[in-house]
Amino acid sequence: xxxxxxxxxxxxxxxxxxxxxxxxxxxxxxxxxxxxxxxxxxxxxxxxxxxxxxxxxxxxxxxxxxxxxxxxxxxxxxxxxxx
Numbered sequence: 617x618x619x620x621x622x623x624x625x626x627x628x629x630x631x632x633x634x635x636x637x638x639x640x641x642x643x644x645x646x647x648x649x650x651x652x653x654x655x656x657x658x659x660x661x662x663x664x665x666x667x668x669x670x671x672x673x674x675x676x677x678x679x680x681x682x683x684x685x686x687x688x689x690x691x692x693x694x695x696x697x698x699x
Contacts, residue, residue: 620661622669622677625654635660638678 623635623644635644635658644660646652649668657674658665669677 620659620666622657622674622681623660624674625652625656625658625665628652628654633658633665635665 621637623637623642625633626636626641627634628646631646633644633646633652634641637660642660642663644658644663644665646665649658649665652658652665652668657669657671657677659667659669659677
C-alpha cells in the first residue's frame with residue numbers, strides 16, 4: 617500500500633520544495649509536477665510531489681488525515697487501558 621500525504625510548500629530552491637506536514641518539514645522534489653509557487657499544496661510520496669491540490673482538495677484531504685489521526689489516537693488509548 618502506498619500513501620501520499622498532503623503538504624504545503626513553504627520554500628522552493630532549485631526545483632526542490634521544503635514542504636510542511638502540519639509542523640513537520642521535509643524536502644520534496646518537484647520534477648513530476650512542474651513549476652509551483654510557495655503556499656500551494658501537493659501530495660508527497662517517497663520524496664516527490666506527485667500531484668498538485670486545489671485549496672478545496674487540500675482542505676478536504678487535511679480534514680480526512682485529522683480524522684484518521686484522531687481515530688488512531690483513540691485506538692492507542694483503548695489498547696493502553698486494556699493492558
